[in-house]
Amino acid sequence: MTELPFSVLMCVYRGDDPAHLREAFDSVTVEQVRPPAQVVLVQDGPVPTALDEAIQRLVAEPVVPVELVRLPVNRGLGVALTAGLARCAHDVVARMDADDISLPERFAVQLPVVEGGADVVGSGMLEIGSGRDDVVGRRVPPLTPERIVESSRMAQPFNHPTVVYRRSAVEAAGGYQDFKQMEDYLLFARMIQGGARVANVADPLLCYRVGEGAYARRGGWSMLRTELALQRRFLRMGFTTPAQCVRNVLVRGVYRLVPEQLRRVAYGAIMARRGER
Structure with a gap:
């Protein structure tokens, strides 16, 4: 090669x-x-x-x-x-x-x-x-x-x-x-x-x-607005279905608004689960 x-x-x-x-x-x-x-x-x-x-x-x-x-x-x-x-x-x-x-x-x-x-x-x-x-x-x-x-x-x-x-x-x-x-x-x-x-x-x-602040930057109202804009974009381009869009808004949207320490724990759990597959 x-x-x-x-x-x-x-x-x-x-x-x-x-x-x-x-x-x-x-x-x-x-x-x-x-x-x-x-x-x-x-x-x-x-x-x-x-x-x-x-x-x-x-x-x-x-x-x-x-x-x-x-x-x-x-x-x-x-x-x-x-x-x-x-x-x-x-x-x-x-x-x-x-x-x-x-x-x-x-x-x-x-x-x-x-x-x-x-x-x-x-x-x-x-x-x-x-x-x-x-x-x-x-x-x-x-x-x-x-x-x-x-x-x-x-x-x-x-x-x-x-x-x-x-x-x-x-x-x-x-x-x-x-x-x-x-x-x-x-x-x-x-x-x-x-x-x-x-x-x-x-x-x-x-x-x-x-x-410092790595997990803080993943949350907050600004990131939630960006998240919602991204999910709307995915739906318009047909990358996600309406059901997937709703799921993502609920799951990923909540993640953006929970306290930083909880966000850190949740992120670690998500990464561990992905690594098992």
Whole structure:
């Protein structure tokens, strides 16, 4: 099987930690068993001096070619990813967040799945606290194509920071849209509805930082309004049935409004249940 070159797409904004960015960048380049041919780094709006200096050091280092895309104002993840995809030199693109850590074998495991025909492949991931040795949880996605499609009617079927996809398949589905904190779920729903070939691997191939406020950001009235808008969109596009829409509004809507501690417990139970299937 021919090995395809691929790009890594990262976005950084003013709230990111320079040290975390450095660790994330190293984890997808010098630490990888199978490194990328390009990194596209999107700077979503102005950043503090320390972070700007960290970005400039990454661009200047001859580790791997880095394409820096600067957006003059903060536009949000959906817009930033769209701008970054346009600058990716290769059809195969791996997503990476600026504060996570990819494990060394990540691309060596995922790229052959794409080369074997998948349009998008995600993986399991470890939730970490203060560092990669402080593991506080584990997320295992649905594994078979049938389970991925089935579960997507209720929940995001991929751990977005772990995905590798074909840019052509993303563009065929309309690309990312500006849909606060739900742009990934909406994209993957459209890809699934359009017949994209989907896959997940159970192995945790990425460490995902669960910082302060991670569960708080998943709740509140603003997130409830976004949730309701997403469910209306799914219903209009025929991705869900009326019965599924009502179920999702009740289950996912209540999740957005319960106290943060209860939300944390509920989320852990949901992830454990998904991992058993």
